[in-house]
Amino acid sequence: MTGNTDATPQPVLVLDNLIKFFGRFAALRGVSASFAPGRLYVILGDNGAGKSTLLRVVAGLMQPSQGSVTLFGTIKVREVAHRVGYMAHAPLLYDELSGMENLHYFAGLYGSQNDVVCGNAMQRVGLDPDLSRRVGQYSQGMRQRLSLARAVLHDPDLLLLDEPFSNVDIHSARDMAEILGQMRDQGKAIFVVTHQAALMEGVADEFLHMSAGRIVARESLPRISPGVEAAR
Amino acid sequence: MTTFSVTRATLHKDLRMEWRSKDAINSMLFFALLVVVIFSFAFNPTAEQSRQIAGGLVWVAFLFAAVVALNQTWARELRNQVLDAYRVSPAPPNALFLAKAIGNFLFVIVLEALMAPLFVVFYNLRSVGPLWQLIVVALLGTWALVVNGTFFAALSIRTRSREIMLPLVLFPISIPALLGMVDATTSILTGDASPDFWIKMLAVYDVVFTAVCLLLFESVLNAE
DSSP: OOOOTTOOOOOSEEEEEEEEEETTEEEEEEEEEEEOTTOEEEEEEOTTSSHHHHHHHHHTSSOOSEEEEEETTBSOGGGGGGGEEEEOSSOOOOTTSBHHHHHHHHHHHTTOOOHHHHHHHHHHTTOOTTOOSBGGGSOHHHHHHHHHHHHHTTOOSEEEEESTTTTOOHHHHHHHHHHHHHHHHTTOEEEEEOSOGGGGTTTOSEEEEEETTEEEEEEEOOOOOHHHHHHO | OOHHHHHHHHHHHHHHHHHHHOHHHHHHHHHHHHHHHHHHHHHOOOHHHHHHHHHHHHHHHHHHHHHHHHHHHHHHHHGGGHHHHHHTSSSOHHHHHHHHHHHHHHHHHHHHHHHHHHHHHHHTOOOSSOHHHHHHHHHHHHHHHHHHHHHHHHHTTTSTTHHHHHHHHHHHHHHHHHHHHHHHHHHHHHOSSOOHHHHHHHHHHHHHHHHHHHHHHHHHHTOO
């Protein structure tokens, strides 16, 4: 047997000199970086720093003007779309449908319409699967939770979350951060764009600081073990 | 996950949302009803005159009414940016197009079924030709309207004045189909000529434009 147990894991995401123009404005100005699985990255930066654009390009919602995105070893993002979960600033949910109806439909887009999977996804984010109320009548916090449930419904290996805690109360936000930590522990790579860095301090593995379309700093953090966290 | 399963799921979702809101069907019905009543009082045609003009009147009413529904089709997907959730999924883009086109087809067919008796009453219509041919023309003509309408509505969703853009783009390209529908309907109602040529032309139009729309839809969906 010649297996090497110390081998560095294959990166889930490689960005190579990524540039994105909107007209004459460059939202991304040569972003190059590599990201490993099983880590939770928090992207910080001022408004207009390029955080959301970066996530949209990685998700395949925008084509880069120059450079490339390699996801799970391929530049054809669509081929690995089933391994990516995306949560945007907007909820990406139908107001006229209930939570379960929304999840049922989106699960179908990934080849599954299993009620148990949808019910579990709702319970995981603290929502009642039997809630018949339409999403249009949900509070902002409930929408954010359901939006997270939609993004993780198909058990993606890479999760891209754009401001998941906006308009969410502090307790719900902590719960959501804890869920993300658990998912990271299962080997998923998670990117969280947020202005609430403090929420992620115990959970994040690395903070990426963006400014003017570039990653200007990467700050690795020691992971706090669950025992230490409980004792705090 | 296949094109068929995603089309079915999307169609089911759209029908459920329409059943709850009735946005499209109500606005189409109201518009078509206005056209029927106002034209009837404005012209007060005899039975013979009705047969001559009904083909044009019916299809112009349905065309304008359909545009109302077509504008609603994609508006639902833009609210809360739900379209992005579809775009990041591995679901085939054409399944979304087919579901939207079939949904619009059903809405307009329901409208036609509800409006047909009113046309008969208000315009004192009696068909001289075989009635089943009218049904064939209605099915082919409606598909011609909605397949292009669904495509161009998708094309104009990112434009600022999309309600104006859609008819501007859709009407010129629908002229051959509209000619076919009007002439075939008039031929059947008056019994003066055979509608066969126009029915065949509508069938060819449907096949060509459905194929072109399916080929181009992925580019339209992913346009920035």
